[in-house]
Amino acid sequence: MVTLLTFAAVLTAALVTQAKPTHGGNDPSYRHTIKAKGIEASFIEYGATLTNLWVDDKNGIPRDVILGWDDTTQYNLQSDIPGFLAAVVGRYANRIANGTFTIDGTEYHTPLNENNITTLHGGDMGFDRLNWALIDTGKNNVSFKLTSPDGDEGFPGTTDIIVKYSVNDNQEWHIDYEGTTDKDTIMMLSQHGYWNLDAFTTSETVEDHVLQIASDKFFKTDGSLIFTGEFSNVEGTALDFRSAKSIGQDLQEATECGFDCIGYDNCWIFSEPNPDEYQATVYAPSTGIQLAIKTDQVALQFYSCHGLDGTLPIKKKKHHKHHGHHDRRCNDDDNDKQEYVQKYGCLVLETENYVDGINNLEWGEEHTGILRKDDKYTRHAEYHFSVRRDD
Template identity: 25%
Template sequence: MSSSPVSDPSAPPAPPARLEAHVIRNAAGASAEVLNYGGIVVSLRVPDRAGVFADVVLGFAEAERYLGAHPSFGEIVGRIAGRLTAGRLRLPDGSTHQLVLNDGPNHLHGGGAGFGRRFWEVRRVEADSITLHYHSPNGENGYPGALDVELTYTLRADNALVVQTSATSDRVTPLSMAQHSYFNLAGEGSGDALDHQVQIFAEHHIPAADAAMTLSGHLTPVGGTGNDLRQPRRLREVVPQLFGGHGEHYFIRATAAAADAPTRVARVYEEKSGRVLEVSTNECGLQFYTGAKLDGSLIGKSGCAYGPHAGICFEAQGYPDGAHRPELGDILVHPGTPQKRTTIYAFSVA
């Protein structure tokens, strides 16, 4: 049982011989570039209604830039995606573990040196897919148990990027990863995404309790709230109605199993390009983030500054406090039973 504060290891781990970038492609001409650092999706090029390809995720032109500070562009975040209040992790056996605090009073995205700030081993590269592996030792950032994670990106022939994870642990421990790309369907250098039309197919959300994004734990119907995105709404109309203009955690289901087929949870349409993004997952929840904290200080791949809402995130994940509140989304990994999750980002045109 641990109760003392844990300091955040701010320095990234020593790099391997080189930072590696791998490009996967499908027969239709779509491509994705992936780093062996953070499992980061550096670029994702898909066609518009005229067949013109553009990169639809925010990021940097130089791979080395990802070794520095940035707002989780394209990362696999974990062990726990999202904020855990006061970094206090409570497990069903009654034990309490203090995680690193790297977001004011809270633990965010696994800590300042979470999965998105670690080097992964490249296990397999094929024309249309790449598989990475990361070993997280017991006690890393305060988490109990040694954990092995396998991550596979596959670019299907229908222009869907499939994200599959499989994880095993030597003891009961929480795991709730998320793919943290910022999407702009008009192209990453095209300005803000405020005219994107967004739908999220969820009946309930779990709002934050205060400006520090303290977890409320209250399952709340979306009806009659600004978080109701069951029908398409332009982002510019939605943002003023959201808490801090940020976005919320949407509840999809209480349990997720490897056998569960991904179900559609979100749809985005950008009128000028005609691009459509549909998000499907077998995860328990979806964190929608509007990119509200982008402030123009970061220069993207096209040489343009990323201002507020330059990209939007659809982070399929469990509820951050799911180890203690399984009714809001069970996130525990049990020895002998791999945790398997699938999220699909499917692109088409209208």
């Protein structure tokens, strides 16, 4: 009897160990999926990363329009190709010149993780490289929390960060950021999604994507993409997206993206930002899928993925078919040859504050990114998907 009970206990323990936890347990690569009418999104705790975003194209076929890995464990193992893949970037998004800044006379230093010249997206181990904690989840919403200790990557103050993701029946994906600190620090959070609204159905690049940015000025940079502090007018330049045009139209003339570079890696300024209006719109004529962005942030960085070099695999599960009541996703491409994302194969649109504002105090403290001890950081962004038919 004792032997039978012991065997039963061992068998039960083995079954429990093999069972997949309902909400991922301690697995930072477990997908947490939220959905509403016409939209479905999945996230993992590593980097509070968006792994999949499904919307229908103009023929009613669901497409996954965000780049990433089919195997979510690869986000950690392959975090540098490319970096910041659809994760939350921080503690301070974009660049800090020379990895140095000053708050009230005290100088701080952060890692020079970009060409040994600038701090990019929070340093060597920014928020995109950390495991966030799942704190809430529902049918159409999920929230993650991260505590960044005092001195983390050189930043002062222990900060608590919460990011809330939600979707609704209007095919909108909402992001709400919250942050507090126990010491004056700097904070600028953004989402670093790599988009391809064609979902690689007809083209290897996004050059035919049609983009519009409601801005007449951009930040001037030097060859190392350090901001000079000068605002430049888009008039007469390849950076003029005030009227919608294809990304490829002036691509070969877009050379303000660093040394020996052709493409876009620039930040546009919203002179009179209105969080109730869309600041940027992009769509793919092939699928008709359109993405429109509105935010309470005052700037937008557009990156044309010219740094990609064919090392990031294109997801094989980039589309699915409906299978009965459970609407399970299937992989139609299991036997296909693996394809890879090429140069200009995606675009990134980061909503953010003035870049390197902490080193350009003349712009005003509201643009420095300083978060005071008794204040709360709150920012919001909305990504609205729809179908556009030009025929």
